[in-house]
Amino acid sequence: QIETVFELIFALGVPTEIPRVGLTLEVIFVPFATTSEHPFTGATAAELGRDDIRDNAVELEFELNLDLVDSDQTGGWLSSHFDIVDKFSPGELPSSSSVYTHKLDFEWDTALHLFNWLPEGNWLRNAEAELSIDYLATGLPRTGDLIGDERFLDDASPWSLSLVLVLPLAPLDP
Incomplete structure (x- = not known):
């Protein structure tokens, strides 16, 4: 199933x-995500008199970046790097003994x-x-894992594809 997330x-x-x-x-967050149950209190949206609850948990990523193609090699037009990532985000396993857990992520990023x-x-x-x-x-x-009221019939896919628009905030005069 394809999922689109901002x-x-x-x-x-x-x-x-x-x-x-x-x-x-x-630092990553999803400003428009919603859920039916508050992840910390367990209160449901219905109990709170709402249609849904904002689910804007923060994720942290600590990345080791290994340049594969430097923009100097392409006249400034393309760059590519491989990342080894420590992702610290809400636990997604029924056996998670912490609200937030560390996950190992590998990324291949190519920028135009x-x-x-x-x-x-x-x-x-620099955009x-x-x-x-x-x-x-x-x-x-x-x-077979049961997360909230959702039972997984297959393993969750470890793969994702993202299209990212990068706008520099600083330095404004590189």
Whole structure:
């Protein structure tokens, strides 16, 4: 089943002295997600006199970035990197003994630098359209797991595909 989700991601890139290696810290949330049951109190939307409850839990990602293709190699138009990610997000297994759990994620991100034609120093020059393929290696429900009132008939797919629009907030004058 295909699911479409709008996420807001605030990312902080941390360069390293090691060539082609970087770190990224991300804070992610889904501003329009809803649920029928409050994840912490157990109260239902009906008990609260509402149609639904906002389900805007925050996720954190700590990434080790390994550059595969640097934008310098493509005249500034494309870049690609592989990430090894520690994802800290709401637990999704019936055996989760914590509300938030760590998960191992692998990402392959390829970016098209949309405004590379703008002059150097223009902050919009760093805007990107990014395609991300993710493989979530741990922390997903398996066949037969019961999560809330939903029983999984198959293993949850570890694969996801994301289209991301990256707009730089800082530095505005790179």
